[in-house]
Amino acid sequence: MGLLGIIQLWHLRDKISIREIARRLDISRNTVRRYLRSETTEPSYSERRSVSGLDKYSVQLSRWLKAETTKPRKQRRNLKQIH
Template sequence: MGFLKVIRTWALRDKMPIREIARRTGISRNTIKKYLREGIVEPAFQTPDRPRLRTH
């Protein structure tokens, strides 16, 4: 489960106060408020496949 999804779950479903979420995660209250207000989701990019180095 993604980190931001956990924050949203605690805040919206579990009705956990923002102060408690900040204490548990170590993130500032303002940052948590920003995440919840803007509905930010985690980036959905994937790392490109890179060729492996061959050792002889």
């Protein structure tokens, strides 16, 4: 059960005040009010996709890591050496 479901359950069934719900969940009273007014079942967030600086090296890094897993433990390079 998501956060919105908990808020609605406490407020409608258990008759807990908005202030008490906000205190228990450690969120703003305005957020609790907004969740109670909304008609959605769960808040939806847009997927954030930012370009990483490692994207252009991801293929090469994957090959290196696969090659390292086949080596014996003592012969593997550590993260500092790969960097």
